[in-house]
Amino acid sequence: MGDFDGVKANKNINPMKKNPIQPQSLAAIVADRLKSSILSRQLALGEALSEEKIASAMEVSRTPVREALTLLQLQGLITILPRRGSFVFKPDRRTLHDLVEYRLHLELLVAGWATERAPEALHASLMEALAAMEKSRAEDDALAYATADTQFHDAFFIHCANPFFVEAYDIAAGRIAALRSHLSGQLGLHRQKTFQEHQDMAEAVKRQDVDLLHKLLRQHIEAMEPNYASALEILQP
Numbered sequence: 001m002g003d004f005d006g007v008k009a010n011k012n013i014n015p016m017k018k019n020p021i022q023p024q025s026l027a028a029i030v031a032d033r034l035k036s037s038i039l040s041r042q043l044a045l046g047e048a049l050s051e052e053k054i055a056s057a058m059e060v061s062r063t064p065v066r067e068a069l070t071l072l073q074l075q076g077l078i079t080i081l082p083r084r085g086s087f088v089f090k091p092d093r094r095t096l097h098d099l100v101e102y103r104l105h106l107e108l109l110v111a112g113w114a115t116e117r118a119p120e121a122l123h124a125s126l127m128e129a130l131a132a133m134e135k136s137r138a139e140d141d142a143l144a145y146a147t148a149d150t151q152f153h154d155a156f157f158i159h160c161a162n163p164f165f166v167e168a169y170d171i172a173a174g175r176i177a178a179l180r181s182h183l184s185g186q187l188g189l190h191r192q193k194t195f196q197e198h199q200d201m202a203e204a205v206k207r208q209d210v211d212l213l214h215k216l217l218r219q220h221i222e223a224m225e226p227n228y229a230s231a232l233e234i235l236q237p
Contacts, residue, residue, distance in 0.1 A: 025064075025067075026060060026064040027064040027065075027067035027068045027071060028068070028071065029064075030054070030058055030060060030064050030065055030067075030068035031067075031068035031069075031071040031072050033058065034049075034054070034068060034069075034072060034077075034078075035072060035075075035077060035174065038077055038088055038089075038178050038181075039147075039174075039177055039178055039181050040143065040181070041143060041181055041182055043088050044088065044182070045088055045089065045090040045178070045182050045232075045235060046087055046088055046089075046090035046235070047087065047088045048085055048086070048087050049069070049078070049085070049086040049087065049088065050085075051065045051066055051069070051086070069086050072174075073086075075170070075171075075174045075175075076089055076171070076172065076174060076175045077089045077174045077175060077178060088178075089175055089178060090232070090235075091175070091179075091232070093229055093232075096179075096225060096228060096229055096232070097225060099172055099175060099176065099179075100221060100222070100224050100225045102171075102172050103169075103172060103176060103221060103224075104218065104221045104222065106165065106168060106169055107153065107156055107157075107169075107217060107221065108214055108217060108218065109165070110156045110157050110160035110162070110165050110169075111156040111160075111210075111213055111214070111217055112210045112213070112214065113160040113161065113162065114155070114156045114157075114158075114159035114160045114161075114205075115204075115205050115208055115210050115213060116208070116210065117159070117160065117161045118159040118161065119205060119206075119208050121159050122155055122156070122159040122205055123202065123205050123206050125151075125155035125158065125159065126152060126155055126198075126201070126202040126205060127202060128151070129148050129149075129151040129152035129155060129198075130148075130152065130198060130199060130202060132144070132147075132148035132151065133145055133148040133149065133152070133195055133198065134195070136148055137191070137195060140191075142184055142185025142188075143181060143185060145184065145185075146177075146180040146181045146184045146185065147181070149180055149184065149194075149198075150176075150177045150180055152198055154173075157169050179224075179228055183227075183228050183231040183232070186231045186234065187227055187228075187230075187231050194220070197216065197219075197220045198220075200216050201213060201216045201217060201220070204216060
């Protein structure tokens with residue numbers, strides 16, 4: 001179990017405070033901390049979670065922990081099995097295939113829109129992500145590379161000018177980010193050709209060549225399935 005220091009029920013929420021911005025619920029705060037622990041690899045894929053231990057570590061009651069796990073179940077990051085408990089998401093081969101297929105079609109669509117609707121802003125975001133990827137490669141930091149990888153692909157959604165597609169992607173975004181964090185380093189993807197692939201995609205955006213971008217993006221995303229399937233097999237007990 002990761003270290004969830006700093007979450008205090010009484011200090012984080014003041015229901016009497018008049019503020020136009022509503023504070024997060026305690027359950028949402030716990031959910032954010034758990035999600036961060038999954039993405040930072042403090043919690044392993046498939047790891048069993050104890051409500052009692054989480055509540056103790058975060059100094060909260062079990063009620064917000066239970067609510068937080070339900071929130072993360074809706075995001076697909078937690079699997080709750082009756083009479084067995086709660087577990088960090090870990091996909092089987094079929095689920096992995098479905099995730100890749102869902103991401104592929106959605107990202108191809110928004111990537112084209114973003115390139116047509118906000119090419120300069122999109123390119124600037126991609127270059128910012130590439131700079132972070134280059135830095136993480138120099139430091140051989142696979143987790144930082146995975147975070148920058150997520151930043152790169154999120155840019156297509158941010159600049160597509162249609163918030164409903166951002167909401168649609170949220171269904172799978174957490175699980176995709178978790179797979180990057182846990183498996184990319186194991187596969188050494190930050191040292192291999194994926195960086196060049198990202199550079200090529202950024203160049204296609206700069207040239208506003210949507211056809212080339214779609215070709216590169218399709219190849220890049222489709223390679224995710226066999227790569228991650230191999231890594232997941234290694235993680236099997």
